[in-house]
Amino acid sequence: MQFVLRHERRHSLRFASLDSDIGAAVRARHPAAAGADSMVWVETASDGTENILLRSAAAVRLARYIGGPWSLLAIGSLVPRFLRDAVYDVIARHRHQLVSADQCFLPPSDVRARFLA
DSSP states (O other): OHHHHHHOSSOOOOBOOTTSHHHHHHHHHOGGGTTOOSOEEEEEOTTSOEEEEEHHHHHHHHHHHHOGGGGGGGGGGGSOHHHHHHHHHHHHHTHHHHSOOSSOOOOOHHHHTTBOO
C-alpha cells in the first residue's frame, strides 16, 4: 500500500482491509474472494457490475494503474495464472524481508480519506 501511495499518479484508489465491513461485504458478494488473504482489486463497470481480481491478476492491474515503467510488469498477464500466482505467493510470503518497515505507517491526512472503514 505504501508503494502504491508513493508511485501512483492519479491518486484515485481507495483502500479497505479485508477484515473491515467493506472487505466482508465484497467477499460476500464475490464467492471467489471468500478465502482471500491477499490483494483484491475491485472495479465497478459503467453498467454498475463489479469485477474482482485476486492475487497476481490484481498485481498486474495495479501495475497498469500505476503506469510509467511499472506498467511493463503488465506483460505478466501473458504468463499462465498458476505460475503468476506462485510467484506472487513467494513475494507476498517474503514481503517483510524485501521492504524494511521500522514503524507502522500512518497516512497523511490528505490520504486518510481514501481509507474505507
